Amino acid sequence: MRTTLCDTLGIEHPIVGFTPSEHVAAAISRAGGLGVLGCVRFNDPDDLDAALDWMDANTDGRPYGVDVVMPAKIPTEGAAVDLAELIPPEHRDFVHRTLDELGVPKLPAEEEQRDGVLGWLHSVARSHVDVALRHPVRLIANALGSPPVDVIEQAHEHDVLVAALAGKAEHAVRHVDNGVDIVVAQGHEAGGHTGEIATMVLVPEVVDAVGARAPVLAAGxxxxxxxxxxxxxxxxxxxxxxxxxxxxxEYQQLPGNAVTQRALLEAGSSDTVRSRIYTGKPARLLKTRWTDAWTVPGAPDPLPMPLQNILVSEAHQRIMRAADPSVVSMPVGQIVGRMNQVRPVADVMADLLAELDATVDRLNGLR
Amino acid sequence: MRTTLCDTLGIEHPIVGFTPSEHVAAAISRAGGLGVLGCVRFNDPDDLDAALDWMDANTDGRPYGVDVVMPAKIPTEGAAVDLAELIPPEHRDFVHRTLDELGVPKLPAEEEQRDGVLGWLHSVARSHVDVALRHPVRLIANALGSPPVDVIEQAHEHDVLVAALAGKAEHAVRHVDNGVDIVVAQGHEAGGHTGEIATMVLVPEVVDAVGARAPVLAAGxxxxxxxxxxxxxxxxxxxxxxxxxxxxxEYQQLPGNAVTQRALLEAGSSDTVRSRIYTGKPARLLKTRWTDAWTVPGAPDPLPMPLQNILVSEAHQRIMRAADPSVVSMPVGQIVGRMNQVRPVADVMADLLAELDATVDRLNGLR
Known part of the structure; x- marks a missing residue:
């Protein structure tokens, strides 16, 4: 199956794969899709640079992309340490008490508390764009909608396309007005940041709203x-x-991911929850004892972005060390119910394409 | 397009249309789909009998179905007047105060307060089945999942098929184990009673779970x-x-529906809300000033089924009389964003079938 998207991106199959792992992203590109590496976890631009060097060496010259997290307006700035002062002490107390109650060990004295994920900061996201544009990326996607217009123009000067996630048709139109090349219509059932409208309803709405101005990818x-x-x-x-x-x-190749994966394999499609506890904006997460703890009476309301992520950064570090599948903190969509075995990316892609083809055969058989 | 469902139900197109209006239901059947008449509003079985007489005379001998609302277990019984005593006075006060604040006029003294919708009661739903089986119905669907096994057997003795709504794969399997013939996989985005899982994820899960034992209809x-x-x-x-x-x-032909329709035509796909205020179970409704009122701090939690529906029955009567689109109380799915013009059922069906065919052509063109 080939769509206009295949020509636009120079890929074989109309499948774009977002992932926080360069191992997975490279494998998706090698399998004929477009692997898109999530940059948000790279606090140090040099680390992203190294990951993209590795991508360049491991994608057989196939196109790939990156995904940044960049709010279009009112960037919240400041070093993590300054922002941390904006966090109410009751929130910190709640997090510490909850982790203790969940049996998540404290960090050992010798382990320094890290800064947490800073990719939510505008300046850090900008550094991701700057690094990416020094590599042969084909696409920069923005998880928070349209990036600022100057970023889009910067990408276009490097002949790099820009994609933006949208949860409503009117947002998609605004993105395209800003110069975005590809819209990702992200339905309610998707993992990570999502809106209220389900994929089945959202995709045709977005397609009709942007018309021939931009191809639309369905997500969720x-x-x-x-x-x-x-x-x-x-x-x-x-x-x-x-x-x-x-x-x-391939996802197992980053440290700590095996435990997360185990939790995902055991989950059904009902085992997700849409919550603001991960970033401050509504995002779909795996439902665990950690997410449950934020729903009991007396739990505080999550803070706005980027404070909430700073609030939970030490918690994420502790949770990662705990290696307990019942408390992991992980964005995932309702499709988690179909994630029941671990296979190489190439096999996933091959099976998906074969079933896609068989499905069109089946539809033809109904006429 | 023909599927096994067409042969099973004796219909031309694999489109089943649920509707509270016998005018719409008959038109769907005449257009080659299966019109399914919602029975819940018929407190008096004789009124349903008359509506089905009308259906028999106006469906050109095409098959049609009915939809009842029958919990599988622990039927709550008692006359409306007894049940009403279980409603806390604070809930009644809230409803009266809210309606006054919304500018919904009180009922005129000469208008008697009606019983509200009693179809939620097991005995009333049973009477709907009994009446339906005296007519040439092809299908009895149950909005609350599997009906009790003896009801399924009663239907089968009359050569009538039974369908049941399911929001989770495990529920669908239980329905089929009980003898249900057709599963309706109702996604989160659907109107009325819905679960959490979106259509995109739910349908293949249900299809895989019930296998060849029952055809699955996608809803939502x-x-x-x-x-x-x-x-x-x-x-x-x-x-x-x-x-x-x-x-x-055709929907305009029942009194009061024109105002509801006007509210629906103006709504976008974001203008729905999933709430327990209509029946006591989570149901997707049009978002109006009435649904908003139940979300302000201090608003009471909705009561369980069937008490909540009894609580709001006078409210529904007042709202219907008020003829104000901004306060209507109406189940509808996110597809409301695509409901922007009023057309005859036959035109809706013809356009849908033409686009369905064109879509399969388009998919073929991608190979």
Whole structure:
């Protein structure tokens, strides 16, 4: 199956795979899709630079992309230490008390508390763009919608396309007005930041709203060829898949991911929750004892972005060390119910494409 | 497009249309789908009998179905007047105060307060089944999942098929174990009672879980041929559509519906809310000043089914008389964003089928 997107991006199959792992991203590109590496975890631009060097050496010259997290307006700035002063002590107390109650060990004295994820800061996201543009990236996607217009122009000067996530048709139109090249229509069932409108309703709305001005990728609920076929039927030029790659062999290659993966493999499609506890904006997460703790009476309301992520950064560090699947803090979509085995990316892609083809055959058989 | 469902139900197109209006239901059946009449509003079985007489005379001998609302277990019984005593006075006070604040006039002295909708009571739902089985219905659907096994057997003795709504794969399996013939996989984006899992994820899960034991209809988010094609791509044997028929000419024929329809035409896909205020169970409704009032701090938690519906029955009567689109109380799915014009059912069906066909052509063109 080829769509206009394949020509636009120079890829074989209309499958774009978002992932926090360069191992997964490279494998997706090698398998004929577009691997998109999430940059948010790279506090130090040099680390991202090194990861992209590795991507350049491991993608067989195939195109790949990066994903940044950049609010379009009112950037919140300041070093993590300054922002930390804005966090109410009751919130800190709640987090510490909750982790203790959940049996998550404190950090050992010799382990320094890290800064947490700073990619939510505008300046850090900008540094990601600067680094990416020194590499042969084909696409910069922004998880928070349209990036500022000057960033889009900067990308275009390097012949790099810009994609933006949208949870409403009117947002998609605004993105395209700003110069965004590709819209990712992210449905309610998706992992990470999501809106209220489900993929089935959102995708045709966005497609109709942007018309021929930009191809639309369907995101949310896609983890099989039937679902990819449904995405194309809805008018999408391809599928944007994030969660599903978390169940791959390649994903295990980053430290700590094996425990997260175990938790994901055991979860059903009902085991997610949409909550502001991860970043301050509504994001779909795996439902665990950690997310449950924020819903009991007396739990504080999550803070706005970027404070909430700073608040929970030590918690994430402790949780990662705890290696307990029942408390992991991980964005994932409802498709987690279909993530029941660990396979190499190439096998996932091959099965998905075969089922996509079989689905179109089946539809033809109904006429 | 023909699926196994077409043969099972004796219909031309794999489109099943749920509607509270016998005018709409008959028109759907005449257009080659299966019109399914919602029975819940018929407190008096004789009124349902008369409506089905009318259906018999106006469906040109085509098959049609009915939909009842029957909990599988622990039926709550008692006359409305007894149940009413279980409602806390604070809840009643809140409803009266809220309606006054919303500018919804009190009932005129000469208008008697009606009993509200009693179809939620097991005995009333049973009477609906008894009446339906005296008519040539092809299908009895149950909005609350599997009906009790003896009701399924009663239907089968009359050669009538039984469908049950399911929001989770494990529920669907239980329904089929009970003898249910057709599963309606109702996604989060659907109007009325819904679960958490979106159509895109739910449908393949249910299809895989029930296998060849029962055809699955996809419900939630379907109002165009692209969405119907997506439903079939996901593995459904057809589409179950409810909300979309509310924007038809035929729907206007019941008193009061024109105001409701006006509110629906103006709404976008973000203008729904999933709330327990309509029946006591989570149901997706049009977001209006009435639903907003239940979300302000200090508003009471909705009561369990069937008490909540009894609590709001006078409110619904007042709201209906008020004829103010900004306060209507109406179940509808996110597809409401696509309901922007009023057309005859036959036109809706024809357009949907043409787009469904064009969508499969388009998918073929991608190979």
């Amino acid at each position: 609920g896609i983890g099989s060829g039937r679902q990819a076929a449904a995405a194309l039927a809805l008018g999408a030029a391809g599928a944007w898949m994030g969660s599903y790659w978390l169940a791959t062999t | 988010g379907i109002g165009s041929g692209r969405q119907a094609a997506a439903a079939l791509a996901l593995g459904a044997a057809g589409a179950w559509m409810g909300s979309y028929w509310l924007a038809t000419t």
